[in-house]
Every structure is written in structure tokens, then in C-alpha cells.
Amino acid sequence: MGSLSLYLVFDIIKRIYNKEAAVFTLFALTINPWSIMVSRWALDCNLFPAVFLLGFFFLIRYLSDSKKWMLWISFFIFGLSLYAYGTTYFFVPVFILAALIYLLIKKKVEFTSIIIPSFIFFITALPIALFLIINKLKLPSIETAFFSIPRLSGTARYDTVASFFSPHFFKTSWHNFQNFLKMFFLTQQDGRPWNSFQDIGFMYLFSLPFLVAGFYKNIKERNSLNFLFIIWTVTALFLVFTMDPNINRSNIIFFPAIIFIGLGIYELKNKSNIFLRSTLVVYIAFFLFFSFQYFTKYPKTSSEAFMESLGTAIKYAKKTVSPDETIYITHSHINMPYIFVLFYGKENPWIFNNTVKYYNPGQEFQWVRSFDRYNFGERRDSSTFQGNIYILHNSEGSYFKNPNFKVKRFKNFSVAVRK
Numbered sequence: 001m002g003s004l005s006l007y008l009v010f011d012i013i014k015r016i017y018n019k020e021a022a023v024f025t026l027f028a029l030t031i032n033p034w035s036i037m038v039s040r041w042a043l044d045c046n047l048f049p050a051v052f053l054l055g056f057f058f059l060i061r062y063l064s065d066s067k068k069w070m071l072w073i074s075f076f077i078f079g080l081s082l083y084a085y086g087t088t089y090f091f092v093p094v095f096i097l098a099a100l101i102y103l104l105i106k107k108k109v110e111f112t113s114i115i116i117p118s119f120i121f122f123i124t125a126l127p128i129a130l131f132l133i134i135n136k137l138k139l140p141s142i143e144t145a146f147f148s149i150p151r152l153s154g155t156a157r158y159d160t161v162a163s164f165f166s167p168h169f170f171k172t173s174w175h176n177f178q179n180f181l182k183m184f185f186l187t188q189q190d191g192r193p194w195n196s197f198q199d200i201g202f203m204y205l206f207s208l209p210f211l212v213a214g215f216y217k218n219i220k221e222r223n224s225l226n227f228l229f230i231i232w233t234v235t236a237l238f239l240v241f242t243m244d245p246n247i248n249r250s251n252i253i254f255f256p257a258i259i260f261i262g263l264g265i266y267e268l269k270n271k272s273n274i275f276l277r278s279t280l281v282v283y284i285a286f287f288l289f290f291s292f293q294y295f296t297k298y299p300k301t302s303s304e305a306f307m308e309s310l311g312t313a314i315k316y317a318k319k320t321v322s323p324d325e326t327i328y329i330t331h332s333h334i335n336m337p338y339i340f341v342l343f344y345g346k347e348n349p350w351i352f353n354n355t356v357k358y359y360n361p362g363q364e365f366q367w368v369r370s371f372d373r374y375n376f377g378e379r380r381d382s383s384t385f386q387g388n389i390y391i392l393h394n395s396e397g398s399y400f401k402n403p404n405f406k407v408k409r410f411k412n413f414s415v416a417v418r419k
Contacts, residue, residue, distance in 0.1 A: 001050035002039025006030060008057045009259060015064045016225045020269070025262030027280075031287040032258050034202035036294070038251065041194055045085035049251050052081045052092070056232070059099070063108055063225055068116075071109075075117035079124025087239060089132065091252055095235045096121065099228055106224045153362060173241040180240040180250060193301045195247035197293055202247055203258060204286050210264030210279075217263050229256045307334060309411035311344035313391050316408060317415045318345055321389050328375045329391045337376050337391075338368040347372065388418040 009029050014022035029035050038046045055077035062070035078096060082088045103109045130142065130149050142149040183190050185208060188201025196202040203211075215233075218226050236253035243249055265283075268276040317327050329337045338356075341347060356371040368376055375387075394414055405416045 001047060001054075002035060005035070005039075005050050005053055005255070008053050009255070012057055012060050013259065013262070015060055016223060017221075017263070021263060021266045024266035024269075025259050027283075028262035028265060029258050031283060031290075032203055032261075033197065033200055033290050033294075034247070034251075034254050035258065036290075037195070037202075038248075038254075043248060045087070045248050045251060048081060048084035048088060049255055051077060051084055052088075052252065053255055055081060056228070059228070060225060063103070068113065071113065071117045072120055075121040076124055079121045082125050082128045087243070087249060087252065089128075090242060091235055091239050094238065095232060098231050098235060102227065102231060103224075108224055153366070176244055177237075177241050180245040183245060183247070184250070184253075190246040192246060192248075193298075193305055197290065197298070200286065200290050200293070202254070203261060204283070204290075206282070206286075207261050210261045211257055212260075212264070213267050214260030214263035214265075217267055218260060229259060232256045304412060307340070307412065310334065310337075310340050310391075310413050312410050313408075313413040313415050314341055314344045316410075317389055317391050320415065320417055324373065325389060326373050326375055326387055327389050327391065328377070328387045330377065330393065330396060334393070336365075336368075338371065338374065341374050390416045392416060 006026060006029060010022045010026045012022075013025045038049070055074045058070045058074035058077065061067070062074060075096075078092055082092055100109070100114055104111065104114075127147070127149060133139065134141065134149060135152050139151065141151045188203065188205055189196040189198060199205070201207075218229055233253065233256045236250070236256070239252065240250055265276070265279060268279060321327070329341070334340070338352075342349070342352060352371045357369045359367040359369050370376060392414055394409060394412055396414075404418055406419055408415045408417070
């Protein structure tokens with residue numbers, strides 16, 4: 001999807017502006033740190049911008065080619081994007097409503113031409129809409145022979161993240177927006193090593209003037225199609241009011257931002273060739289610096305964050321002891337360790353469902369105490385280690401510095417086996 005986005009952006013800008021502007025925009029997107037990192041981390045919400053961009057692409061194709069089936073595909077994909085991440089519940093309907101009102105006013109679409117696409121969007125969005133209704137109103141799950149729409153066992157994530165449901169809505173929303181402005185325009189990082197690099201940022205720290213220039217160009221052109229980027233941007237800005245922002249939650253704003261940067265660089269072509277060439281050289285130099293950091297420093301810093309070698313430790317533990325032996329996993333450094341056991345150990349989900357015990361049943365995040373042969377818990381005193389095998393973080397290895405255990409070390413995790 002990240003690679004496809006390069007073509008989509010190029011074609012969109014070529015249709016709205018011209019091929020030359022599309023080349024500069026493609027350049028800005030190709031070397032952008034965010035677009036590279038988001039394409040390589042398979043997080044659910046990272047799919048949302050690319051899927052939405054695909055729907056936007058078919059919308060622009062319809063407006064330029066007047067083929068009805070393209071509008072149908074566009075609204076179908078917009079409907080599909082609702083399944084990518086929780087922020088879509090606000091952004092996608094608001095964008096579609098605002099875009100349709102604008103296009104109707106500008107007489108780019110007729111009311112009769114949007115009936116079928118709207119119906120397609122409604123049908124595509126219906127299951128996720130029912131999911132929201134069921135969980136907000138605490139209704140029973142829907143179960144059929146072909147699909148089910150579940151009532152969550154705990155509090156829905158959007159209830160705790162979105163300021164819509166905060167008793168201090170306006171104060172919280174303003175705080176969210178201030179945090180976004182600081183993250184987006186000043187620091188270009190959110191403290192999460194998997195989202196951006198310090199001193200580089202998600203779009204290079206010196207890009208702000210080009211972003212502003214591109215935004216101004218987009219308004220100045222008075223093109224009815226390019227105004228859709230303004231609607232996209234404004235809707236995304238409204239979105240950041242509703243949640244505590246970080247880069248992956250706010251990711252829907254990055255495509256228009258990068259497009260504005262590309263258009264801002266393109267504007268230099270008509271101002272100063274020397275400044276343009278100098279700017280391109282600086283961008284390429286920073287891209288090479290980012291690439292060097294990404295393939296040398298980043299694997300070391302992200303290794304800990306992504307809990308590298310935990311899967312290796314789980315597999316080693318399983319084959320080291322008998323199938324009926326309890327495996328203990330400390331979790332002072334592991335977020336939701338049972339997920340890793342289920343994935344790497346290929347455990348039977350039916351056994352998990354029938355044997356799982358939680359520390360906090362029914363909460364938003366249920367912390368697993370144990371299931372089947374696996375026991376999860378934090379132990380800080382070596383005298384409490386009564387079992388025969390433990391999976392632990394390497395920093396906890398000091399607990400096993402005694403002759404009773406043999407420790408097998410991996411990159412970040414170890415397996416301690418009683419002799």
C-alpha cells in the first residue's frame with residue numbers, strides 16, 4: 001500500500017495540476033521519513049491513510065473522467081477504510097459529507113449521481129456501524145451463521161481515547177490541539193521510536209516553509225478539485241481535537257501535508273533555479289542521513305520496543321521441557337506477553353478460551369494471569385521462583401545467578417531452566 005501510494009499521489013497531482021508538479025510531489029513523498037517508516041510497520045492504523053488515499057484517487061478520477069463506476073468504487077473503498085482504525089469513525093463520514101456538499105455547490109456532481117455511491121457506502125459501513133451501536137448502547141451481540149458482531153467484554157477503546165466522551169470536552173480538546181501543534185510543527189516526534197527520528201522528524205524539520213507555501217498555492221489556484229485537499233486537511237485538524245494525538249493516531253493528515261510540501265518545492269521552480277537546486281540537494285542529503293540512521297541505528301533502538309527475540313525464547317522454552325511443565329513468563333518488560341505465546345507458540349485458541357484467567361476481568365485491557373501451561377506474572381525476588389522454567393528479560397538475569405538454573409540468553413530475552 002505504501003508503494004501504491006506513490007503512484008496514486010503522482011496521478012492525483014498530475015490530474016489536478018500538471019505532470020511537473022506531480023514529479024516534485026512524488027519526490028517529496030518518496031524521500032519522506034514518515035511514508036517510509038509507515039510502509040514498513042504493519043500497524044493496523046498505518047493502513048488507513050493508504051486505503052483512504054485509494055478512495056480519494058477514484059473520486060478524483062471520477063471528477064476528471066466522469067465515469068460513474070469510479071465514484072462507486074471510491075465510496076466502497078471509503079467504506080472499507082472504516083475498518084482500518086477507530087479515527088475513521090469521525091474522519092471518513094465528515095469528509096464525505098463536506099466533500100459532497102462542496103461538489104454539489106460547485107456543480108461537479110448531481111444529486112442523482114451520488115445516490116448509488118451513498119448506498120454502497122452505507123452497506124459497506126453497516127457492520128462497523130452496528131458494532132459501534134451495540135457497544136455504545138450495550139446491546140447483545142449479533143450472531144449469524146456467516147458473521148458475528150460482538151459486544152466487547154470491556155470498555156471500548158474509542159470511549160477512553162476520544163474526548164467526545166470526556167466530561168471536560170472543551171478543555172481536553174484544546175489541550176489535544178495544543179499537543180498536536182507542538183508535535184507537528186515544532187518537534188515532529190511523539191517520543192515513540194517507531195514513529196520518527198529525533199533531529200530528523202517525520203517530514204524533515206526544515207520543511208515547514210514549503211508546507212505553508214504549498215498550502216497557499218493550493219488555495220490560490222481556486223481549482224475546485226484541489227480544494228478537496230483543504231477539506232481533507234481541515235477535517236483531519238478537527239479530528240486531532242477529539243483525541244490525545246501521536247503520529248500514528250494523526251496519520252491521516254500526512255498525505256496532504258506531504259503533498260503541500262511537494263507543491264511548495266515546485267513553486268521554487270518559478271522563483272529561483274539556484275534556490276530550487278540547493279533545496280533539492282539539502283533534501284537528498286537529509287534523506288541519505290535518514291537512510292543511514294534507519295538501517296544502522298534504528299534496528300538497535302527498535303529491537304527493544306518490538307521485543308525482538310521473545311518469540312525465539314518462547315519456542316526454545318517449549319521444546320526444552322515436557323508438554324505438561326508450567327512455563328513462567330515474567331512481564332515487567334513485556335506488554336501483553338500472552339499474545340506472543342499464542343502467536344509464536346501456535347497455541348490452540350479453544351484451549352486459551354477455556355483456561356484463561358485474568359488479573360482484571362472485564363476491563364478495557366484484560367491482563368492475562370494464566371492459560372493452559374503458561375503463567376504470567378512479575379517476580380522481583382529470586383526466592384519466589386519455584387518453577388522449573390522461566391522466560392525473562394535479559395535485565396532480570398541477575399535473579400538466576402545461582403547454580404540451580406542454566407540460562408540461555410538471546411538478544412533481549414533469556415530462558416532460565418532449573419537443572
